[in-house]
Amino acid sequence: MALPREDYRRRFDESSSCPRSTLSFVGRDAELARIAELFDEDVLFLIYGVAGIGKTELAYRALELARTRPGWSRAVPTLIQVQPDMTVPHLLAVLRQRTGADAARPDPLGARSSSLAEELDAVSRALDAQPRLLFLDDVHLIDPAAMTRILGHLARCVRASRVFAASRLEVPLASLGITPVITRLAPLDDRAARDMITHLGRRLGIAVSDVTGILQRAGGSPFFLQREVVSSPADELQTAADRLIATLAALPEPARRLLLHVAVVPGRVSVSELELVAGAASGPLAILARHFFLDAANGAIAIHDLIREAVLRLATPSEIQSARKAAAEVFVRRTDAGGPEAPLAAVEAARQLCAAGDHAASLAFITERYRLISGAGVDHLLRDTLDELRAALPGQATRSICSWRAPWSGAA
Numbered sequence: 001m002a003l004p005r006e007d008y009r010r011r012f013d014e015s016s017s018c019p020r021s022t023l024s025f026v027g028r029d030a031e032l033a034r035i036a037e038l039f040d041e042d043v044l045f046l047i048y049g050v051a052g053i054g055k056t057e058l059a060y061r062a063l064e065l066a067r068t069r070p071g072w073s074r075a076v077p078t079l080i081q082v083q084p085d086m087t088v089p090h091l092l093a094v095l096r097q098r099t100g101a102d103a104a105r106p107d108p109l110g111a112r113s114s115s116l117a118e119e120l121d122a123v124s125r126a127l128d129a130q131p132r133l134l135f136l137d138d139v140h141l142i143d144p145a146a147m148t149r150i151l152g153h154l155a156r157c158v159r160a161s162r163v164f165a166a167s168r169l170e171v172p173l174a175s176l177g178i179t180p181v182i183t184r185l186a187p188l189d190d191r192a193a194r195d196m197i198t199h200l201g202r203r204l205g206i207a208v209s210d211v212t213g214i215l216q217r218a219g220g221s222p223f224f225l226q227r228e229v230v231s232s233p234a235d236e237l238q239t240a241a242d243r244l245i246a247t248l249a250a251l252p253e254p255a256r257r258l259l260l261h262v263a264v265v266p267g268r269v270s271v272s273e274l275e276l277v278a279g280a281a282s283g284p285l286a287i288l289a290r291h292f293f294l295d296a297a298n299g300a301i302a303i304h305d306l307i308r309e310a311v312l313r314l315a316t317p318s319e320i321q322s323a324r325k326a327a328a329e330v331f332v333r334r335t336d337a338g339g340p341e342a343p344l345a346a347v348e349a350a351r352q353l354c355a356a357g358d359h360a361a362s363l364a365f366i367t368e369r370y371r372l373i374s375g376a377g378v379d380h381l382l383r384d385t386l387d388e389l390r391a392a393l394p395g396q397a398t399r400s401i402c403s404w405r406a407p408w409s410g411a412a
């Protein structure tokens, strides 16, 4: 019987060699190309992303490709799987042993080097004496300050080997003035996700039905895609999905609330908009950014569908309602700001108010802004909202909606 994935990885961990990437590896071309491009210039490669997004798999693939490069075929792939209960001294001991630093010790039976710097010097020397492709997986399980020092030291001192590390949490190397090559993994794009489904179906010898449904439910997460296609025993599935939910649940309350605010907004929202409706955001945002739950560019924030779904699943209906009210406020402000986006912002504000259960406010808003909305020819986008309002506010809504003679009302 095939080993469950985690056991399989652990087994390899014991032998310290690095497994090959899966035969169904898909996508990630841009990420691999960037790693390849910088491979000769840099020593430290960090792979960041949420649970199940494909960090480990990408590292395996990158290492495999690295060994096909001229001069690297003899580099020894070396995996160190950080375990949840691993202490810093334990990790250092494994590092020394796996890199052969112990063997190079002048007196292997003598007293151990005492300082972290000395231990790391020994590891660096060993990594220069024997070129390795060292992969430290799940380094978020180690104290961040210690991990920063360890990786920082290796980045500065090692030349003949390459060090890859995968983490669900940012390692603050900038504090040491070190700039590693960083790959932040987003969900797979639609094409890669489809390819993955095809590969898995072919290997399992099954015809996958409802590919569109699978794509929607998995949100580009390789872990969820696999789960959708492969029906595995329940205990195998408790891994990434549960860990993602568990990490979200363990967030400090303000961070989780802010994440929910972003989750109910379609598209990007600016930091200043968030602060206007949700209060001070910089502390919670910093926490969320460290976990890669948000994607921030030029002061505008977005959330991946994968995370959005998990956040919404975790929130109570009343939490979602109040987040929607705040989102409505964002879109009311955008409507008032005018410009070409105003009509669509008005539609979204009405939708959010309705979804928040504030039917009267939604209807009043639509009535007030109907000219703007229909003038831009986007009134058909309100169809579902109006249907809901009609049902929620029978007398009042029907009268005002009918009086508009909206384009779809004749056909309805």
Ligand SMILES: Nc1ncnc2c1ncn2[C@@H]1O[C@H](COP(=O)(O)OP(=O)(O)OP(=O)(O)O)[C@@H](O)[C@H]1O
Residues within 6 Å of the ligand: 005, 022, 024, 025, 026, 027, 028, 049, 050, 051, 052, 053, 054, 055, 056, 057, 058, 138, 166, 168, 196, 222, 223, 226, 239, 240, 243
């Ligand atoms: N590009 C890919 N092509 C095919 N399968 C993939 C790809 N990326 C990941 N997978 C599969 O999806 C599952 C989750 O990926 P992986 O274990 O690499 O995620 P991870 O980010 O390391 O998660 P964790 O944080 O829990 O360690 C694995 O079974 C892996 O084989």
Ligand SMILES: [Mg+2]
Residues within 6 Å of the ligand: 055, 056, 057, 137, 138, 166
């Ligand atoms: Mg992993």
